Amino acid sequence: MFKMFKITQVFKIEVFAKIITSFGISICKRFLTSLSCVYLQDPKLRELLDAGNLGGRLENRMITVVYGPDLVNISYLNLVAFQEDIAKEWSDEVFSLATNLLAQNMSRDAFLEKAGAKSKPYLTVDQMMEFINFKQRDPRLNEILYPPLKQEQVQQLIEKYEPNRQISVDGFMRYLSGEENGVVPPEKLDLNEDMSQPLSHYFINSSHNTYLTAGQLAGNSSVEMYRQVLLSGCRCVELDCWKGRTAEEEPVITHGFTMTTEISFKEVIEAIAECAFKTSPFPILLSFENHVDSPKQQAKMAEYCRLIFGDALLMDPLEKYPLEPGVPLPSPMDLMYKILVKNKKKSHKSADGSAKKKLSEQASNTCSDTSSMFEPSSPGAGLGLIPPPLCRGEHEGVHSTDISSVWPSLPLLVPQQRNRKRRDQNCSIFPSLSQGTAGSEAMATEEMSNLVNYIQPVKFESFEVSKKRNKSFEMSSFVETKGLEQLTKSPVEFVEYNKMQLSRIYPKGTRVDSSNYMPQVFWNAGCQMVALNFQTVDLSMQINMGMYEYNGKSGYRLKPEFMRRPDKHFDPFTESIVDGIVAxxxxxxxxxxxxxxxxxxxxxxxxxxxxxxxxxxxxxxxxxxxxxxxxxxxxxxxxxxxxxxxxxxxxxxxxxxxxxxxxxxxxxxxxxxxxxxxxxxxxxxxxxxxxxxxxxxxxxxxxxxYVPDTYADVIEALSNPIRYVNLMEQRAKQLAALTLEDEEEVKKEVREVSESLQIMLQFLKAPTLLRKTNIASPWELYLLTT
Structure with a gap:
């Protein structure tokens, strides 16, 4: 394919850049000029292009672009210039453009014009400073605390990307893709939040049924999941503990009354100890779902925790934070490198005899349920016999995800179910599926109770009862349906509850495919432990990973101030401006x-x-x-x-x-x-x-x-006060001729307006002055000054 272009000085480089871009500059293999060009075989075309030997020999005026997806499947694009020097200039420019991977979508002139270079092929220090301070600077920042860059700082920046006092297009591109111009400030990625607040003032990265690699009914369990989840930044993992039925009587972790596999409790504890603080030094919370109805095996569990975790296991409450009503929880900073256990506490009111009797009854019920579980031979029939509280999962538009792509060492596929009709039928057959799968846990023994301090699970009664008890160390878990119900009925109370106590949200029972609910719903209410199925990388999990990517991937994110202060009240369903928050x-x-x-x-x-x-x-x-x-x-x-x-x-x-x-x-x-x-x-x-x-x-x-439309004119005046004052003077002079007012009076009025604008500018640059003068907002200030 041959194409001929009339090439004159009027054409600019970006014209050719757009032509080449359509073929994909990144896959161009080489540029041929002079005698190495592909020679034209058609004599008529050669004669036409070589008419009068315009500006040199034809071979020296040709540019051939060789492009293609690989070194075999290539194509040729030929262009001819009138003059040899023009062909050389174009070949040099196009080659530099093709080798610059960052400059493919915008012409040089267009980029420089946007930055203020006009027709010059470089930016001066002043132009670069103007670009950074007016185009790239965050206007929400206080100019006193975060002043605009000065000329010396811009010069240092230019010297980093260009070794002279002005920056070229290549240097400008390197700046745009450099760390100084990141879309998020680097300091936000580092640990930058206050970690000395009570534990209830943080969102905590949490996992649900951590041991599972796939679905909730027949997926494999793996010790490796605990390592991978902790290394990814999770700070709260779940352990579903069951009585081991081997001769050694070793407790196991599995999803009870399902066909999921079992893993050793001891191996899980060893994996947690190995990876607990590799990613973050802040506390690990172990959420035990304890179905072990054997006092002997519960004693083994407690012993493994004490021996393997060692000093990292928090056995006793800190002296500064006793387990008393009204005392807040310790902070993540106070609990650095500590492991906390969430498990039911033994009630001291019950006698030993009644406790043993209850354990025996639970063991009997567990055996009968388990025997009925494995009677059917087909998966479909088995689903019908699974006890309603122990069936998990509902699908909600998840991406099909290979678990080996999430955690490379686990080559298991997460099964996906996309039949919404079938899901709804399951929900109607088993109404209690949506209530989760925890079931009734075994009574805690003395040994396990001794491990529990700041995270004592209690049955949720009401927000009023919790407020009256005022015990920060008591927490409640909500299946997502119950959490939504509480959030809908009592949104403000739910936020208030989460200021003092911890709450944990977990997926409903119909999510047998290990899909996830949207965590944002419960973050809006201040819920701390919003637990998700980490093995399923759907949109919900992506948002969760995006949330905890910041603050040094510590697994803790400080909640907004109004979700922490006792004197502030917040409704997650509000549509108006929140008091003290600038939209x-x-x-x-x-x-x-x-x-x-x-x-x-x-x-x-x-x-x-x-x-x-x-x-x-x-x-x-x-x-x-x-x-x-x-x-x-x-x-x-x-x-x-x-x-x-x-x-x-x-x-x-x-x-x-x-x-x-x-x-x-x-x-x-x-x-x-x-x-x-x-x-x-x-x-x-x-x-x-x-x-x-x-x-x-x-x-x-x-x-x-955000500026309401009512005050748009005020903001326009503040953003460009000189233009506004000049406009006011012009209008005032025009009106003076009609109203017969003295020109000095007109000028006086204009000066007063200008002074008001200057006062407002000073207050806006230093918002603390507003608080000192008890002025609620800049708009109130505007009314006062005008």
């Missing part, structure tokens, strides 16, 4: 993609917002599908605007990329409160939140404090 306005423009796939497929981007119900917007934007270009697609889409994000500290933005057939490519979850505005390359993550090597999105983001 945000967020705008996102998807510009282009980078190396999204090595296949010739179309791609598209979806944008979601998760947070409070009023903030949540599923598929707020879905771009058009790029036409067969997954290497460097460009989207001409409108900017998506989230006008009012009521609670930025609990909201997250999700950008996800898919192939045209719906296959997931990568995504990124970003906390709204930490997003930086400006132009950014956003590196994508896979389903397991691991960074992908090359795939990235290039976006432009604007984020600012």
């Amino acid at each position: 945000n306005t967020l705008s996102v423009k998807i510009i282009s993609g980078q190396f999204l796939s090595d296949k010739k497929v179309g791609t598209y981007v979806e944008v979601d917002m998760f947070g409070l119900p009023v903030d949540t917007r599923r598929k707020a934007l879905k771009t058009k599908t790029s036409q067969g270009n997954a290497v460097n697609p460009v989207w001409e889409e409108e900017t998506i605007v989230f006008k009012k994000v009521v609670l930025p500290s609990l909201a997250c933005l999700r950008l996800a990329v898919y192939e045209e057939g719906g296959k997931f490519i990568g995504h990124r979850i970003l906390p709204v409160s930490a997003i930086r505005p400006g132009y950014h390359y956003i590196c994508l993550r896979n389903e397991r939140n691991q960074p992908l090597t090359l795939p990235a999105l290039f976006v432009y983001i604007e984020v600012k404090d």
